[in-house]
Amino acid sequence: MLTTKKLTIARGGRVLCRDLDLAISAGQSWLILGENGCGKSTLLATLAAWLAPESGTLHLQGKPLADWPANQRARRLAWLPQGDENPFPLSVLEKTLTGRHPYLGRWEWESAADLALAQAQLARLDLAGLAQRDLATLSGGERRRVALATVLTQQADLLLLDEPLSQLDLRHQQQALTVLREEKAAGRTLLVVGHDPNHAAQFASHVLLMFGDGRWLAGPVDAMLTSENLSALYHYPVRALSAGGSTVFVPEAACS
Amino acid sequence: MRRIACLFVFAALCCQAAPTVKDDRGQTITLAQPARRIVTLSPHLTEDLYAIGAGNLIVGTVDYSDYPAAANKITRIGGYNGFDLERIRALKPDLILAWDSGNPPQQLALVAGLGIPVFYDNVGKMADIPGVLERLGVLTRHEAEARAAAAQWRQRMDQLARRYAGKRPVRVFYQVWDRPLMTINGQQIISDALRLCGAVNVFADLPAIAPTVDEEAVLAANPEIIATSGEPGMQAGVLARWQRWPKLAATRNGQLVTLPPDLLSRKGPRFIDGAEALCRAVDKARQP
Amino acid sequence: MRHRPLSVARLLAVLAGLLALLALAVTASLCLGSTPFRPWQLWQAGSDAELARDIVLNLRLPRTLAAIAVGGLLALAGALQQVLLRNPLADPYVLGTSGGASVGALTAMLLGGGALAVNLGAGCGALAVTLLVFLLAGRDHSASQARLLLTGVALAAFCGALTSLLLSIAPDGLLRGMVFWLLGDLAGARWHWALPLLGALLLLVWPFARDLNLLSMGQQPAHALGAQTQRLQWLLYFVSAAATALAVTTAGMIGFVGLIVPHALRLVLGQDQRLLLPACALTGGTVLLAADVASRIVLAPQQLPVGVITALVGVPVFLWLLQQRAR
Structure with missing residues (x-):
């Protein structure tokens, strides 16, 4: 699905990730972890063809990423960036419908099926009642869910999600995680940037750890998520607790 | 003593x-x-x-x-x-x-x-x-x-007044400026000269001293003379726009008159020269 | 205010409504003026019919068409500029295009040029500043709107200073014409270029309207959805600059139409550019035409500057709309 070879990304003269070799095959789901500023969002933007890498190659479904025509790429790869300030009035449903853009020809109009699809995605994220509301009147968490619904409406094979769970309350986080599991079950490939290693258990098959100084570690969840790795990643002691057959990672101070 | x-x-x-x-x-x-x-x-x-x-x-x-x-x-x-x-x-x-x-x-x-x-x-x-x-x-x-x-000034004014007193009134549009199209009302000093010449300012009744008017109003007023003075910075042919309207009385009779510069626009001793030139032009338009 | 997703039926219905409003304004413009002539007098016999023909067909009609073209161009340019800068308060004059036109036009006047030279000067000035902004801001491939905005605003300020300089050194006889040009004037405006080009520019951007919807949500989301953001931005920039230059060259600096019409329509119709762009083109024309009719008849046969009317009437209506929305 997505492969990187010797991919190096840098921001402001600082190398964030050196010689990244990833081979993400269809159906895998990755959780990307790392400290603030370690380059998670920059990596995602690079994978979305928004930023150019310093060096290395990037292939989407066997073809160099830059060679994909924009709308063809958008049918295969969806990207949820972090910020989405909208200065203009726009309803929730209108915003969600924009996810159909890559499928519409220049003179085509959104069909009833497109509308139904957008409404279904809103319903999955508990937004059906807000469909007519202006985005400006929503809370930050609600706007975040609308952005996720838009990405889902895009129906791409590969989803690059930059902190989709931030600003969401506990119930809506669980609901969003359920949606991610459903997408995975439907055969989609996920790359999710997050801050909670425990979310990995809920949907991820693989984990990418980014240390922010060029070093990285990638592999299956069980091999990567150890208290040693996480302690090194966050420069803070992390302890693994076993509870009811599953492992939970907690920071040291919290249990002392 | x-x-x-x-x-x-x-x-x-x-x-x-x-x-x-x-x-x-x-x-x-x-x-x-x-x-x-x-x-x-x-x-x-x-x-x-x-x-x-x-x-x-x-x-x-x-x-x-x-x-x-x-x-x-x-x-x-x-x-x-x-x-x-x-x-x-x-x-x-x-x-x-x-x-x-x-x-x-x-x-x-x-x-x-x-x-x-x-x-x-x-x-x-x-x-x-x-x-x-x-x-x-x-x-x-x-x-x-x-x-x-x-004394000489007053005498020349009297002469103008006497010469044109009984003559047929002529409708005049005095164009102060081209773009915007500006004219003068009855209180402006040039209207004094027009009165001496036995002419009628078609926009004498407007409230502003130097009003901006539209072409439509000029066409409807149908003046027999359109007069202007050359002014520094004004381009030649500022009256050429009226050639577009051949049915306008002033255009039809060839009475688009540019008077010598500065005479009527300065309220000084040569204003009387301007008034005399204006009166001659008006009188020419009177001839059938 | 709630916005349902735009359907083709709603698009056509709204545009038909706006077209009807425009037709109403055109009828008013042809019927009203400083003289009591009416279009139906064209078919009556007598010498009045000829005068009526001159007044209705040769004076009111060209002015009407010019007002439609200039208003449409300004509103279209404003709408595009607002998307380009992602700022609902952007207006067509913010990026310096019109400043360049002013400097060009005033220089032509100062050198004693006629109407043609003034238009040519305005066109060249607008073109020069547009290209300069492009060269200075376009080298940055991150295509940040902030850089474009700052470059444009800086050049606009520079042109403003040049304009003041030209006004202060101008002889008194020319000053009146220069200030009048800056206020905007439809009396001598020619529609022959402006109106067809308004149509052409609208047809050029309308196919990209859905892409513009994406762009107004931000560059990254737009990119993610398959929009070619950089190309779109330059399309927006050049189309809005061309529309502004054309409007300013045709009728001088008429204010407020380019800011208020797109903004007000967005409050009422929503943000979908597929509707907003043609609606702006139509309504901009209607609004400027209505203002022009008012400027001709309020003190008839005296004339008021049309820019004064657009501001005097436009601003309160706009503020009222904002209040409505706040509720």
């Missing part, structure tokens, strides 16, 4: 040495002695002084003071709507002639602050012009020449 005679002589000398007039603001101006160094703040005031033989007294004036030719040599102190107070002061004038309705009031307030006598000219009607000449004659002690010039 001799003493009394001496007093008389002294009084006569003293009064002659202290010329007194009222300006157009109604204030009395008394000079200790006749003005010898004058600054004029408008081209027409320069012309006024030359007309009474006092042109050589001008030490400073504004841009466009270009008549008579000798006036071009006078030191410039700026434009009529913005002048340099420092230079005015440095010229050490003993009289300043200001144009009350033309110079900016804030600037005039500053000029007044210099402490130099200021004569405010505010000519509103054609008949006011000879009066200004006479009063300037008093201030510069050129009374005789001034009286003669004023």
Whole structure:
């Protein structure tokens, strides 16, 4: 699905990730972890063809990423960036419908099926009642869910999600995680940037750890998520607790 | 007796040495002695002084003071709507002639602050012009020449009035400016000249002194003459736009007239020349 | 205010409504003026019919068409500029195009040029500043709107200073014409270029309207959805600059139409550019035409500057709309 070879990304003269070799095959789901500023969002933007890498190659479904025509790429790869300030009035449903853009020809109009699809995605994220509301009147968490619904409406094979769970309350986080599991079950490939290693258990098959100084570690969840790795990643002691057959990672101070 | 005679002589000398007039603001101006160094703040005031033989007294004036030719040599102190107070002061004038309705009031307030006598000219009607000449004659002690010039002026006005009194009224559109299309109403001084010529200003009744009008209104008024004066900065052929309307009486009869520049736009001694030129043009349009 | 997703039916219905409003304004413009002539007098016999023909067909009609073209161009330019800068308060004059036009036009006047030279000067000035902004801001491939905005605003300020300089050194006789040009004037405006080009520019951007919807949500979301953001931005920039230049060249600097019409329509119709762009083109024309009719008849036969009317009437209506939305 997505492969990187010797991919190096840098921001402001600082190398964030050196010689990244990833081979993400269809159906895998990755959780990307790392400290603030370690380059998670920059990596995602690079994978979305928004930023150019310093060096290395990037292939989407066997073809160099830059060679994909924009709308063809958008049918295969969806990207949820972090910020989405909208200065203009726009309803929730209108915003969600924009996810159909890559499928519409220049003179085509959104069909009833497109509308139904957008409404279904809103319903999955508990937004059906807000469909007519202006985005400006929503809370930050609600706007975040609308952005996720838009990405889902895009129906791409590969989803690059930059902190989709931030600003969401506990119930809506669980609901969003359920949606991610459903997408995975439907055969989609996920790359999710997050801050909670425990979310990995809920949907991820693989984990990418980014240390922010060029070093990285990638592999299956069980091999990567150890208290040693996480302690090194966050420069803070992390302890693994076993509870009811599953492992939970907690920071040291919290249990002392 | 001799003493009394001496007093008389002294009084006569003293009064002659202290010329007194009222300006157009109604204030009395008394000079200790006749003005010898004058600054004029408008081209027409320069012309006024030359007309009474006092042109050589001008030490400073504004841009466009270009008549008579000798006036071009006078030191410039700026434009009529913005002048340099420092230079005015440095010229050490003993009289300043200001144009009350033309110079900016804030600037005039500053000029007044210099402490130099200021004569405010505010000519509103054609008949006011000879009066200004006479009063300037008093201030510069050129009374005789001034009286003669004023008398001749009044005589020429009377002649125009007599010559055209009984003639058929002609409808005139006087174009002040091309874009925007501006004209004058009945209170403007050019309308005085039009009345002398036996002409009717088609926009005499508009409330503004210099209103902007639209072409449509001119077409509907159907003037028999369209007249304008050349002005500095105005392009040639400003009347050419009327050629588009061959049914307009003025166009049909070839009565699109450009009068010599500056005559009717300056409220000075040559205004009468402009009025005579205007009357000739109007009279030509009267001929069938 | 709630916005349902735009359907084709709603698009056509709204545009038909706006077209009807425009037709109403055109009728008013042809019927009203400083003289009481009416279009139906064209078919009556007599000498009045000829005068009526001159007035209605040769004076009111060209002016009407010019008002439609200039208003439409300004509103279209404003709408595009607002998307380009992602700022609902952007207006067509913010990026310096019109400043360049002013400097060009005033220079032509100062050199004693006629109407043709003035238009040419305005066109060249607008073109020069547009290209300069492009050269200075376009080298940055991150295509940040902030850089574009700052470059444009800086050049606009520079042109403003040049304009003041030209006005202060101009002889008094020319000053009146220069200030009048800056206020905007439809009396001598020619529609022959402006109106067809308004149509052409609208047809050029309308196919990209859905892409513009994406762009107004931000560059990254737009990119993610397959929009070619950089190309779109330059399309927006050049189309809005061309529309502004054309409007300013045709009728001078008429204010407020380019800011208020797109903004007000967005409050009422929503943000979908597929509707907003043609609606702006139509309504801009209607609004400017209505203002022009008012400027001709309020003190008839005296004329008022049309820019004064657009501001005097436009601003209160706009503020009222904002209040409505706040509720």
